[in-house]
Amino acid sequence: MSILESLPQTLALFGPFTDAFDFVVSGREAQTGGVQVGGPGQVLDLATTQLEVTLLALTVAIVLALPLGLALGHFGRGEFLAVSIGNGGRAIPELALIALMAAAIGVGMVNLVVALAILGIPPILTNAYVGIRQVDRSVVEAARGMGMGNLATILRVELPLAVPLVMGGIRTSAINIVATATIAPLAGILTLGDFIIARNVYGDTGVLAGAVLVALMALTIEATLAAVQWGLTPRALKSGRAT
Amino acid sequence: MTGIVVATGQVSEDFFRDRSGGGCIEENRLFCPGWVIENADRYLGPTLEHLLLVGSAVIVGFGLAFWLAVLAHRHRWLSSPFLAATGILYTIPSISFFFLLLPLTGRGMLTAIIALTAFSLQIIFRNVATGLRNVPDSVRTAAVGMGLTGRQILWRIEIPLALPEIIAGLRIATVSTVALATLAVFANGGGLGGEIIVGSNITFKTGIIVAGSIAIVMAIAFDGLLLVAGKILSPWKRATP
Numbered sequence: 001m002s003i004l005e006s007l008p009q010t011l012a013l014f015g016p017f018t019d020a021f022d023f024v025v026s027g028r029e030a031q032t033g034g035v036q037v038g039g040p041g042q043v044l045d046l047a048t049t050q051l052e053v054t055l056l057a058l059t060v061a062i063v064l065a066l067p068l069g070l071a072l073g074h075f076g077r078g079e080f081l082a083v084s085i086g087n088g089g090r091a092i093p094e095l096a097l098i099a100l101m102a103a104a105i106g107v108g109m110v111n112l113v114v115a116l117a118i119l120g121i122p123p124i125l126t127n128a129y130v131g132i133r134q135v136d137r138s139v140v141e142a143a144r145g146m147g148m149g150n151l152a153t154i155l156r157v158e159l160p161l162a163v164p165l166v167m168g169g170i171r172t173s174a175i176n177i178v179a180t181a182t183i184a185p186l187a188g189i190l191t192l193g194d195f196i197i198a199r200n201v202y203g204d205t206g207v208l209a210g211a212v213l214v215a216l217m218a219l220t221i222e223a224t225l226a227a228v229q230w231g232l233t234p235r236a237l238k239s240g241r242a243t
Numbered sequence: 244m245t246g247i248v249v250a251t252g253q254v255s256e257d258f259f260r261d262r263s264g265g266g267c268i269e270e271n272r273l274f275c276p277g278w279v280i281e282n283a284d285r286y287l288g289p290t291l292e293h294l295l296l297v298g299s300a301v302i303v304g305f306g307l308a309f310w311l312a313v314l315a316h317r318h319r320w321l322s323s324p325f326l327a328a329t330g331i332l333y334t335i336p337s338i339s340f341f342f343l344l345l346p347l348t349g350r351g352m353l354t355a356i357i358a359l360t361a362f363s364l365q366i367i368f369r370n371v372a373t374g375l376r377n378v379p380d381s382v383r384t385a386a387v388g389m390g391l392t393g394r395q396i397l398w399r400i401e402i403p404l405a406l407p408e409i410i411a412g413l414r415i416a417t418v419s420t421v422a423l424a425t426l427a428v429f430a431n432g433g434g435l436g437g438e439i440i441v442g443s444n445i446t447f448k449t450g451i452i453v454a455g456s457i458a459i460v461m462a463i464a465f466d467g468l469l470l471v472a473g474k475i476l477s478p479w480k481r482a483t484p
Contacts, residue, residue, distance in 0.1 A: 015346065016345070016346040017346070087418070087466070090415065090418045090419050090422065090462070091418050091421065091422055091458075091459050091462035091463060091466075092422060092459065093421075093422045093423075093425040093435070093436075093439075093454075093455050093458040093459065094422060094423070094425070094426065095425040095426055095428075095436050095439050095440070095455075096425060096439050096451055096452075096454060096455025096458065097455070099439050099440070099445045099451045099455075100448065100451045100452065100455065102445065102446075103271075103445060103446045103447070103448045103451060104273055104448050175333070175334055175336075178336065179336030179337065179338065179339075182336055182338050182339065183338065183426070186440075186445055193338070196338060196339070196342060196429065197429070204345065207342050207345065208342055208343070208345055208346070210339075210342070211338075211339040211340070211341070211342035211343045211345070212339075212343065214336055214338070214339035215335040215336070215339045215340070215343060218334050218335060218336050218339070219331065219334055219335065222330075222334045
């Protein structure tokens with residue numbers, strides 16, 4: 001028996017995971033009978049939706065929270081606001097937010113993105129604020145002495161020095177959003193979470209496949225943002241500091 | 244959005260019967276106080292389950308992460324791999340983690356607790372490690388000068404001085420876990436999530452609001468308790484002007 005032929009037996013040791021792999025690669029008949037589910041087509045479709053929803057919500061959250069956090073940090077105002085939004089945001093149960101949004105306001109893309117952006121805003125706002133505040137005041141004074149205005153000081157001095165914390169906030173936010181986008185099917189938008197939530201259609205194999213795919217997507221997004229952070233960090237800050 | 248079936252507790256026949264009058268429940272208005280007063284007792288069980296989920300996950304997570312951080316403090320080279328490993332566990336969404344455990348632990352509360360514990364590790368590890376690292380070298384040198392052993396320095400000097408950071412990490416982990424534990428319902432893990440998704444129904448607004456509010460109040464209560472505990476455990480902080 002060649003190695004290639006014995007491969008299926010070897011893989012069978014992983015039992016359920018092999019089935020899940022199969023579910024992704026070739027699909028299977030739905031538990032409810034009749035239609036074919038899973039397979040690359042549907043997987044790609046749901047994955048694309050989840051990625052779209054995540055990036056859209058993350059962008060909205062960044063556009064709303066980052067400038068505000070930077071400005072509050074720069075002028076040293078609104079510490080209470082920045083910190084309590086960060087603390088309060090963590091306490092919001094994701095499931096309740098999505099469910100209430102869907103039940104009270106309605107299902108659909110716009111509502112979902114709004115709900116996800118709400119979850120994404122707190123970490124970005126708080127970290128941007130804290131990131132700017134912890135920049136050495138003497139550095140800021142030096143920038144002023146060189147004739148920089150507020151905007152130039154924020155963009156060219158404070159923001160580069162605050163990259164680790166600012167990006168830390170964006171990464172936390174992205175993780176929250178992609179994780180919550182998994183329960184988006186409850187709000188009528190089918191993401192990879194459909195495999196997990198609609199167990200009666202996909203069976204435990206589909207559930208497991210969905211779990212693996214969601215985990216991979218989250219890890220990929222996190223790795224990408226870590227690389228972006230590395231690229232944005234000023235060279236002088238990189239040496240000898242493990243993040 | 245048909246066909247979503249999430250296995251939760253059975254809904255009794257008269258669950259949606261409006262005993263408060265006025266048809267609030269029949270019309271599924273945003274919030275029906277009358278129904279809540281009538282049915283307040285049904286939230287006791289799920290709330291206790293939620294406390295159990297959060298309590299177990301945070302206690303186990305704290306023990307594990309604390310131990311890892313102390314280990315990494317002693318052997319610096321362990322710091323990066325620990326950070327990477329806990330980072331991966333933190334990044335994998337809890338709802339995905341529940342079902343990655345499916346072949347191993349099946350569905351149930353244990354699965355939910357394992358996933359929530361895995362999530363909490365990174366936050367606590369990072370804070371304990373930072374706290375220990377931030378102890379000034381001069382303090383350590385003074386301790387050595389007074390004849391303290393490595394173990395004594397850790398427990399009597401470094402950990403007490405790192406307490407504010409340790410408590411801060413514990414607060415973040417606990418509050419996040421309270422919110423995340425609502426998802427345990429998908430893994431048959433119980434908790435308040437079962438009152439958000441009632442039966443296979445996620446349209447009962449009053450229920451969503453009540454269960455969500457209990458979770459938020461629980462998070463705030465834990466946060467406050469830990470804040471007070473931190474103050475009590477570090478009395479020297481109060482002495483400084």
